[in-house]
Amino acid sequence: xxxxxxxxxxxxxxxxxxxxxxxxxxxxxxxxxxxxxxxxxxxxxxxxxxxxxxxxxxxxxxxxxxxxxxxxxxxxxxxxxxxxxxxxxxxxxxxxxxxxxxxxxxxxxxxxxxxxxxxxxxxxxxxxxxxxxxxxxxxxxxxxxxxxxxxxxxxxxxxxxxxxxxxxxxxxxxxxxxxxxxxxxxxxxxxxxxxxx
Amino acid sequence: xxxxxxxxxxxxxxxxxxxxxxxxxxxxxxxxxxxxxxxxxxxxxxxxxxxxxxxxxxxxxxxxxxxxxxxxxxxxxxxxxxxxxxxxxxxxxxxxxxxxxxxxxxxxxxxxxxxxxxxxxxxxxxxxxxxxxxxxxxxxxxxxxxxxxxxxxxxxxxxxxxxxxxxxxxxxxxxxxxxxxxxxxxxxxxxxxxxxxxxxxxxxxxxxxxxxxxxxxxxxxxxxxxxxxxxxxxxxxxxxxxxxxxxxxxxxxxxxxxxxxxxxxxxxxxxxxxxxxxxxxxxxxxxxxxxxxxxxxxxxxxxxxxxxxxxxxxxxxxxxxxxxxxxxxxxxxxxxxxxxxxxxxxxxxxxxxxxxxxxxxxxxxxxxxxxxxxxxxxxxxxxxxxxxxxxxxxxxxxxxxxxxxxxxxxxxxxxxxxxxxxxxxxxxxxxxxxxxxxxxxxxxxxxxxxxxxxxxxxxxxxxxxxxxxxxxxxxxxxxxxxxxxxxxxxxxxxxxxxxxxxxxxxxxxxxxxxxxxxxxxxxxxxxxxxxxxxxxxxxxxxxxxxxxxxxxxxxxxxxxxxxxxxxxxxxxxxxxxxxxxx
Numbered sequence: 120x121x122x123x124x125x126x127x128x129x130x131x132x133x134x135x136x137x138x139x140x141x142x143x144x145x146x147x148x149x150x151x152x153x154x155x156x157x158x159x160x161x162x163x164x165x166x167x168x169x170x171x172x173x174x175x176x177x178x179x180x181x182x183x184x185x186x187x188x189x190x191x192x193x194x195x196x197x198x199x200x201x202x203x204x205x206x207x208x209x210x211x212x213x214x215x216x217x218x219x220x221x222x223x224x225x226x227x228x229x230x231x232x233x234x235x236x237x238x239x240x241x242x243x244x245x246x247x248x249x250x251x252x253x254x255x256x257x258x259x260x261x262x263x264x265x266x267x268x269x270x271x272x273x274x275x276x277x278x279x280x281x282x283x284x285x286x287x288x289x290x291x292x293x294x295x296x297x298x299x300x301x302x303x304x305x306x307x308x309x310x311x312x313x314x315x316x
Numbered sequence: 317x318x319x320x321x322x323x324x325x326x327x328x329x330x331x332x333x334x335x336x337x338x339x340x341x342x343x344x345x346x347x348x349x350x351x352x353x354x355x356x357x358x359x360x361x362x363x364x365x366x367x368x369x370x371x372x373x374x375x376x377x378x379x380x381x382x383x384x385x386x387x388x389x390x391x392x393x394x395x396x397x398x399x400x401x402x403x404x405x406x407x408x409x410x411x412x413x414x415x416x417x418x419x420x421x422x423x424x425x426x427x428x429x430x431x432x433x434x435x436x437x438x439x440x441x442x443x444x445x446x447x448x449x450x451x452x453x454x455x456x457x458x459x460x461x462x463x464x465x466x467x468x469x470x471x472x473x474x475x476x477x478x479x480x481x482x483x484x485x486x487x488x489x490x491x492x493x494x495x496x497x498x499x500x501x502x503x504x505x506x507x508x509x510x511x512x513x514x515x516x517x518x519x520x521x522x523x524x525x526x527x528x529x530x531x532x533x534x535x536x537x538x539x540x541x542x543x544x545x546x547x548x549x550x551x552x553x554x555x556x557x558x559x560x561x562x563x564x565x566x567x568x569x570x571x572x573x574x575x576x577x578x579x580x581x582x583x584x585x586x587x588x589x590x591x592x593x594x595x596x597x598x599x600x601x602x603x604x605x606x607x608x609x610x611x612x613x614x615x616x617x618x619x620x621x622x623x624x625x626x627x628x629x630x631x632x633x634x635x636x637x638x639x640x641x642x643x644x645x646x647x648x649x650x651x652x653x654x655x656x657x658x659x660x661x662x663x664x665x666x667x668x669x670x671x672x673x674x675x676x677x678x679x680x681x682x683x684x685x686x687x688x689x690x691x692x693x694x695x696x697x698x699x700x701x702x703x704x705x706x707x708x709x710x711x712x713x714x715x716x717x718x719x720x721x722x723x724x725x726x727x728x729x730x731x732x733x734x735x736x737x738x739x740x741x742x743x744x745x746x747x748x749x750x751x752x753x754x755x756x757x758x759x760x761x762x763x764x765x766x767x768x769x770x771x772x773x774x775x776x777x778x779x780x781x782x783x784x785x786x787x788x789x790x791x792x793x794x795x796x797x798x799x800x801x802x803x804x805x806x807x808x809x810x811x812x813x814x815x816x817x818x819x820x821x822x823x824x825x826x827x828x829x830x831x832x833x834x835x836x837x838x839x840x841x842x843x844x845x846x847x848x849x850x851x852x853x854x855x856x857x858x859x860x861x862x863x864x865x866x867x868x869x870x871x872x873x874x875x876x877x878x879x880x881x882x883x884x885x886x887x888x889x890x891x892x893x894x895x896x897x898x
Contacts, residue, residue, distance in 0.1 A: 129654065138470065146472050153437075154470040157412060163690065164861055165656030178436070178544030179469040182552070182623040195651050201644060219654040220693075220861060228652035239647055262874070 120278040122173040123181045127200040128192025129217045130165050133266035136291070137190075138169045140270060143287035144279045145173055155179035164220070168200050173278060188276055190269050192252075193217050194233050201240060209246040211272050212237065213265060215253035248272060248314060255306040261296070264303030271307015281308065317342060318445035320479055322371040322399065323349040325359035327733065328762035329378030330413040331467035332406035336376050337763070340774050346479055352765050352774045355703070355733040356381035360388050363401065368494065370485025371399040372448050379407045379418040380702065384734065386423060391496050392457055393427045394504040398485070400448030401457040403429075406467045409587045410620035415685065415702060417618065419588035421565055424459045428508055430515050431459040431565040432524060435543040437471040439563065443524060454515055456508075463587060464620065465541045516568055524563025527575055532556040535575060538585040539563065539592055542621050546585050549626035555634060557583075562592055569599045576600055583633065584609035587621050608633060657690060660862035661830035661877025664688040664725075664754050666801035668696035669858060669881070671723055671752065674811035679721040682709045684735075686727035687761045687829075688754050694859060696725065704734025711738070711747035721815065723750040728784065729759040729767040736787065743792035743820045750814055751793075751822045753784055756829040764832050788822045795821040802827055804884040830877045840878035841893050845870045848890035855882040855891065 124141075128134050138154045145152035156169040170181045181203050189204040191197020191212040204210060214233050221228045241247050252268040259268070267288070274281050285301065292300045317339070324343075326336040336350065343350045349366075353359035356377040363375040377385060382405050389403070405423075408414040424431035432447055434440035443460055451458040492500050519525070535558040538546045543561045550557050560575040572595065576582065582605060584593040590610035597607065608614040608629070615629055631638035658665045668691045671681075683689060683697040684706040691697045699709050706724040713722055726735050731753050742749060759765040766772040771781025788796050795817050799807045807825070814821050833840070845855075849869040856863055862875040863882060872882075872891070883891040 130656065142470050142472070150472075152470070152472050155465055156468055156470070163656035163659055163687070164654070166654040177548035177551075178541050178623065179465055179471075180545070180622045182548065182627065196654070198644065198647055199651050218864065219652050220657050220859065221652045221654065223856060223865060230652060231650045236647070236650075239644060243644060 120174060122188070122278050123175070123186045124171040124173075124188045124190065124273075124277075125181060125186045125200050125203045126169045126171065126190045126192070127196040128167055129196060130163060130167050132167075132192045133263070134167050134169055134192060137266045137270050138171060140284065140287045140291055141171055141277070141279070143291060144283045147283050147287065148279060150174055150278070153179040166196055166199060168196075170203075188273060190273055192265065192269060194236050195219075195231070198236055198240065201243075204244060206243065207245060209248065209276055210240060210244050211248045211250075211269065212240070213252040213269060214249055215251055215265070248311065250310055250314075252307070255310060256303050259299060259302035259306050261299040261303070264300050267300045267303035268307040268310070271304040271309075272311045274304075274308055275311045317346065317479065318441070318476060319400065319402070319448035320372050321348055321374045321402075321448070323363065323366040323373045324376065325351055325353050325363045325373065326376035327353055327356045327359050327381055328759050328765045329381050329406070330762055331408060331464045332376050332378045332381075332404065332462075333762045333765065334467075335404060336774070337765075339374075343775060350774050352767065354768060356385040357388060360385040360392075360403070364388060364392055364397075367397045367399040367401045369399070369487045373399055374402045374404060376404040377406070378414065379405055379420050380414060380416065381405075382420055382423055383418075384703070389423070389427050389457070391501075393429050394496060394501055394508055395494055396455040397451060397457055400451040402444065402447045402451060402460055403457055404444070404460045404462065407461060407463045407588060409463055412464050412620075415700070417588060419591060420459065420461045421591045422589060424461070424565060425591075427457075428512060429457050429459055430454065430519055431461050433461050433540045433563055433565065434466055434524075435539070435541055435561065435563065437466060437469050438473050439524065440466055441473050441475065443563070450518065454511065454518060456511065456515070463540055512566075516566060519564040519566070520568040520571060522564050524561075525568070525571060526559070526561040526563070527571070528559040528561075529578070530556050530558045532558060533579050534558070534581045534583075535560065535579040536583045536585060537562065537572070537575070537592060537596060540587060542585045542587055542626070545621055545623045545626045548623040549630055552623070553627060553630055553634070553636060555630060565591070567592060567595050572596055572599045573601070576602055576605060580604055581606045582608070583615075583629065585615060585621070585626055585629070586610075655693075657693060657859070657861055658687065659830050659877075660860050660875040661833075661879040662687070663756055663801040663825065663827035663830065663879070664691060665694065665858065665860065666804055666827075666879065666881045667725070667752060667754060667799075667807065667825040668694045669885075670799075670801065670804055670807035670811055671725075672696060673808050674815055675721050675723050679723050680713060680718065682706045682713065682722065682724040684724075684726040684730045685761075686730055686754075688725055688727055691725065703730055704738055707735055707738035707742055707749070707751055710749040710751070711742040711745065714747045714749055715745070721750070722748075723752065725752045725754055727760075728753060728755040728757065728769045729765075731784070732768055732782070736791065739788065739793070739820070739822075740791045747820055748818055749820055751820065753788075753822065753824045755784060755824055755826040756832070757826075758829050758832050760829040760832065764829070764835070784824050788824070793820050793822050795819065796824065797822075798824040798826055800827055801825045802879050802881060804881050830879065834877065841880075842872070842876045842878055843880060843883055843891050844872050844894050846890045846892055848888055850888050850890070852887060854887060855885050858882055858885055
């Protein structure tokens, strides 16, 4: 099965790491994976996007309006890359904002109202899941696990077994952080289940 | 690794650094030599030495690094190699993390060496291991040219790790081969020229060149990752097209003419320069052939491609509608930009701040390549051109008759890379400039690689740690001061003293990179803004991402690294260490 995914967010949110977890899970299940990332400046708080293509015979970049899913770690970054998402695709967006330095001084730019942004994105895309992933990460013991919460929600859509993803997390996360990461991951998975019902 | 590399040499540079990092990781287990060299020319020449000693070597750099290393490369093509020699160059269309766009295939043509151009990570893997054989077979260095989308793509790749062992030999004296004096080099030049025929024959047979015929009289010639973009675009538009994928240069004349035989229209899709296109135009004898490419203005001349780029080109040619409308057009304008910034606790920010407090807006600030180029946002960077050009542009500006203060900034690794000759030159030719060496004890921008100033080798072993102060003094600089940028008050005092002196003055701003300190788990305190904040926004103007504005007062967020510089900026002493963490 083919699956195209865009992850968008801010440098330092663990986007590349999430990409690696998905990549490892694909290898475990013998699925072809291509993941292209923009980094270099990524750790310096810039905007980051990765293109993940499972089972493609083409190149690493997803054409516009063709992604099956958009995983937005931050509201404005989710919107910045939403042009890649297909109208039939699923958008999963963390509502916790990270104010860019361009908005620190009033006047030049202002951070738009998150509720307004989310209402806009709901107008265009059929399936939108909105959550405060930072809150769930905090509940699971570490604010550094926002990425795992997001991955947990997405797991319900990925063409990969949940247990493979858990295995990949265990292999890639440093030993002492595994528990917190898995708790966050499960919180994401469960959020989706309760959200749906 | 699969090709049996025995020595690898590199200077870090995005998007090439990860290759060496992976090799370093494996070098212990598979027992081969790795080094971070001081610059790309040094890396290439060391690799030459090893190859002439009989070892299979790889030398890795980004495209602009090859400018630095081009001098030895040009003559290496003449002398030839002994152990297989692979030059890996990472090009960067759209300059994602570079100062320009360059097409290294042109360097391969210039040097008259073969060049392999992968279209996917999988193919890059096959090409890399084969290139050693190709190099030894033809007795010539081989270039493996990658682009950002290959370099920065993660993919499942099947590897066969049957390492061939011990190609080691020793250097055999042969002056007519290894000494390029005019008498020898003229003969070697003829030899290289004759070798071109063999190169073409060898490349023509490679599986990296692929002909895919269809019934259509329309065809696409393409190379690198663009091949996959073109395949996707053709599939999504439902167009029938023959394909010629070129993965090895110089491309074969026979192959191109055979492909063109049945066609009357051909589109050439390649990133960067019209490299293949020029070959096609020279080779083809067909009068009735219509060629679309960069030279006709039908294919974008600059930037990086994507499946959509090719789709747009094809849509124009086949007169199909191409929808370019944004999904949320009115929202795009709403989104504030998010460029990268100097990190919370970055010592460079503190240094730039101290400089600006003393030298003000009037002074001229040439700078260099590294994280600190982001000092642009603080008004601390007026020029940035290429590695090492901060000092030289400064002395050049001074000699142009510029009377204002000239204060340049250069990183530790960049200074060792190509900064030193410029400093010697500035002293030798009596310039009046201030040089600030930003020593954060690592090559931060590219991912914390060690350099000779860190006293650690690529493999993490202890080695001689060069002293910046001693180097600077040996260059002839008599006024040298070292500061800790976190001590803002003291730094400002030093810069005030420096301003009063003349000649070439050097300030070494020494403090470990804040991200590296965090990585190394170095202890840190956190700061907070107390009730006494008067809302003057002085600390906000410092531009640290850990300082926010809540509408009335400043506040410090979780990013705080504890550098304490903002506490020294606050005029009412309202920023203090958090009690529980002192």
